[in-house]
Amino acid sequence: MTLSSAPGKVYLFGEHAVVYGEPAVPCAIERRARVGVERRDDGRLRVHAEDLSLDGFTVEYGATTDDRPDVNVSESLLTAATQYVDSAIEQVRDVTGDDEVGFDVTIESDIPLGAGLGSSAAVAVAAIDAGTRALGTTLEPDELAERAYRTEYDVQEGQASRADTFCSATGGAVRVEGDDCRSLESPDLPIVIGFDGGAGDTGELVAGVRGLREQYEFAADTVEAIGDVVRNGEDALAAGDLEEVGRLMNFNHGLLSALGVSSRSLDAMVWAARDADALGAKLTGAGGGGCIVALDPTPETETALSFTPGCENAFRAALTGEGVKRLE
């Protein structure tokens, strides 16, 4: 078995606006997807997934998607596990030139699915890393990020930025603007996450913002204002000024709300964090449901969130400087 893991991420600043060329700053958190692969000689893929915040399941299918049997699992679960793995293994075949290779693939993840924490990027990064290593090729983080980006791009039909996959492959805080991705110096951040147990539909939410931006100049201005918040946020991170980082996160959440991508439960968690004197709080990722990220060096926010109606789970997540990890 060849085993790799890759971290999830939170957006400190800039989701949605990044789709229109503004910068964004995601940072990797110590919550990981682990993907183990074992080569098969019959060219088939067998995917076994557990702990994906949903029921464990096993799916067996051939090298092409047409060859899939009907399986009694939700479409989102299939998408999350098998489509990303399928496409990631295509990248492995492309890198290694071994078009016929098949694998037994096991996924374990402690990143909630589709909740703004980059679960699919982490699965794609870890699967490509494990698959290529199993065939004797070790990719540099930049190339791994690029291959994982292509995986997301394929599965999400062109609706993907490089942010999640670059962040997951390299770890740490990163700055993404268009095709330009680089690591950022960041102070240690006291990150608390609140999860409402749900997930947003990224495609729908991105389309909603696109529509607003086309219809109203003030919505286009809101997207640009998010870019300004991000640039200020970078300065605050470089200066190690956590209070300013928090203030700007609050601002960023307000602008995302104006663009219609927050929800009652996300707002309730953001306000619970602010009432607990968090330095700042905002939704992370596409929104609509899923997770918020707050900054709080004290235990107050985590406690407050655990009593907040609509919050299913609250946890602290350390920033990690370690991207892909080669475990076996």
Ligand code: PMV
């Ligand atoms: O919810 P996530 O983690 O997939 O993040 C989506 C971020 C968006 O900016 C809304 C879309 C994108 O691809 O950048």
